Amino acid sequence: MRAVTVIPGVSGSLRLLDDYPEPASDEGAILVEALAVGICGTDIEIIEGHYGEAPPGTDHLVLGHESLGRVLEDPTGTLQPGDLVAGIVRHPDPLPCPNCAVGEWDMCRNGMFTEHGIKALPGFARQRWRVQPRFAVGLHPALHEVGVLLEPTSVVAKAWEHIDRIGQRAEWQPRTALITGAGPIGLLAALLASQRGLAVHVLDLATDGPKPALAGALGATYHSVPVDQLDFEPDIIVECTGAPVVVLEAMCKVALNGIVCLTGVSTGGRTIDFDAGALNRTLVLENNVVFGSVNANRRHWDAAADALARADHAWLGSLITRRVPLSDYARAYSPGPEDIKVVLDFTA
Known part of the structure; x- marks a missing residue:
């Protein structure tokens, strides 16, 4: 499958790979088809080589922490095929610290957390990804055009x-x-x-x-x-x-x-x-x-999903100033002077 990757710490290493492996089953039971990935300053800084960490055993990091996808399969019954879903970015550290132990991983005290598309977890800028049920946030069907705004929200x-x-x-x-x-x-x-x-x-x-x-x-x-x-x-x-x-x-x-x-x-x-x-x-x-204040835990993601559902969806759509097809990925990561939110579109 196709995936947008970088080699962390290496400026100019942004690539669209055509043969990236399918997501491993240990990433999560829920298999998701990517619809869109939002782009922010964090992605640009990773592309420029300022930071970022590849998952263990590889030198490549799949970008993308602002996700929107559609469930392909969920054997746990948490979601149904066809449901809209976003993946929570940060995962608690393996020890865990006192905050991570109670689900407050946004307040991690030892820095051993991981983050999709940023730190030691592959991101969502790939055609298919997996997620564990506790890190999967279901979205109202009406948010199919704007649900990619869930992470910043x-x-x-x-x-x-x-x-x-x-x-x-x-x-x-x-x-x-x-x-x-x-x-x-x-x-x-x-x-x-x-x-x-x-x-x-x-x-x-x-x-x-x-x-x-x-x-x-x-x-x-x-x-x-x-x-x-x-x-x-x-x-x-x-x-x-x-x-x-x-x-x-x-x-x-x-x-x-x-x-x-x-x-x-x-x-x-x-x-x-x-x-x-x-x-x-x-x-x-x-x-x-x-x-x-930085990052968010599950409680905040759920609150954000509720806020987006109650918002004017046309207004939310106006925040997305450019939608760029995956085939033209490099243009999505080149900020324009009037950009507010640029989205990499996996359906185009």
Whole structure:
């Protein structure tokens, strides 16, 4: 079968193999036909050789951690042939650590987890893959065009769950949320904010292209100015850019008793001159919380599936700005200036 692979650590090793082996039965009982794979910055960084780990016994890693497929067979009866399904990316470590032992593998403490298409597990960018029932997330049939968005939605579902849990430290009635960055993670974070009934603001420097309209369709107010120029203080900020200046401005801008969730990953290597003492004073005296969030566990994937089912499916479809057939795979991994979400289409 065909599969998109790289040799981890080797830049320029991206290849479409025509003779990749069929998925081994020990990968899982559920056999799935691939429909689509979403592409994000993680894939690009792996292709550039920055990180990635091949499964034991091979030097190749199949890419793809944002999956959508259709069940071909499931002898366990968990799903039925024809059902839509996505595969959970992260698997717990074999020891396991205390968090992995209770299904909170997104909070792994020893780093021995594995991840499809990233770390020691083959990804979903292959024509067929297998999955264990506990890592298989069924999707509503109406999501056949947009269910590939489940993985990034699970990331923000976790972020919002943790925001809600932190908010329970006191009587807290948040009204406004600011989302910085209008990429896929940012717009999906705004979707979940709107589903919570919050007044949503989206900030991104793009003034052209689809982003302003996509934010507006959620009922959100769109801003294209620096965070420190906003004329309000949001109760919640979900930071999705990883840009150091935006991160710092978000921490300074959040309202009294506010919560800042950092989901964007900074590249590092850039020094910014700022008054750390003043920031510390503000965070302490205003009872603010800043925390980071990455990945998701089964609970968050299920919440994400519910959120997508309740969303406007036409709006979700608008996030997918390019669908590229498998035969033209290299073009899918070349980001365009107006791309939001690019999908590798296994049905074309």
